[in-house]
Amino acid sequence: MTRVFKKLASILVLSASASLPAAADTAHIAVAANFATPMKALAARFEQATGHTLTLSSGSTGKFYAQIKNGAPFDVLLAADDDTPARLQREGDAVATRNYAIGKLALWSANANLIDGTDAVLKQNRFGKLAVANPKLAPYGAAAREALSKLGLLDAVASKFVVGENIGQTYQFAASGNADLGFVALSQIMQDGKLTQGSMWLVPSQLYSPIRQDAALLKHGADNAAARALLDFLGTPGAQAIIRSYGYDL
Known part of the structure; x- marks a missing residue:
């Protein structure tokens, strides 16, 4: 019986090895x-x-x-x-x-009631702090500034910026409440095609470079x-x- 088990174990090891790269x-x-x-x-x-x-x-x-x-x-x-x-x-x-x-760029808040699916919260300037990634280091930060500029809102909200070193830190600012909302990557707030939490506005792609x-x-x-x-x-x-x-x- 011991020999049978040893032989079976050897076969299993060889089979597993064969399925992996050399x-x-x-x-x-x-x-x-x-x-x-x-x-x-x-x-x-x-x-x-x-x-x-x-x-x-x-x-x-x-x-x-x-x-x-x-x-x-x-x-x-x-x-x-x-x-x-x-x-x-x-x-x-x-x-x-x-x-x-x-x-894809999104404006997101951990507060489920703050963003109504449009840019109204930005136009009405009804928030305290806005998290944005450093545009010199993070392309999503550059995209956010481009979108705000095309909306004619950059000067109006710039004083409320909380600048993240990267889009990960920017998301954390918004998620933790250090900022009321933030421009983040859609991938950070979506899984299996659904918003994971909070509220958002999907920024139209024509407002920023691809x-x-x-x-x-x-x-x-x-x-x-x-x-x-x-x-x-x-x-x-x-x-x-x-x-x-x-x-x-x-």
Whole structure:
């Protein structure tokens, strides 16, 4: 009986090994703050499907750019724009890029009664503080300022800004009550196609430049099997379904 169990165990180990890549790898991924939650879901699916491992760090695209230029050992950058990956490729720090999502901007409040689905709360200026990401570091912050400018409201509300270093911190300002409302990424407040809590206004896309979010395979990850596999994975139907469920376009 012992021999049978040993043989069965050997077969199971060999079967499990056969389903994984010949050389599973680990990749360090720099993820724009707006994409942090979707990326956790994607990483779990990716690791299960490929046997590779991903280590995730989230933050502002601008800061990641500076870190990469200073030698930070990231293998892939999932940026909040398309300019930064293109720039890294021009400068020799990235070997390939691809679009993985088109972001959407939303005005959001943790207060379910503050925003009525329109921009009325902004026009009536009936709030205390407005969280906005730093436009120099975060593309969503630049989009928010562009939208306010096109609405003719930038000067009227600028004195009420609470500026976040990235869109993740901006969301926290609004979620914690340090700001009454904030311009955030739709992905931060939507899951499975539904608003998770609070109230919001989906900012019309014609009020800001398209937020095309590109991934860059960085020079450090050029020979990393996990990094290369991730870029391919982002284009699969399963991955795209997850990305859409958080409110992104493709």
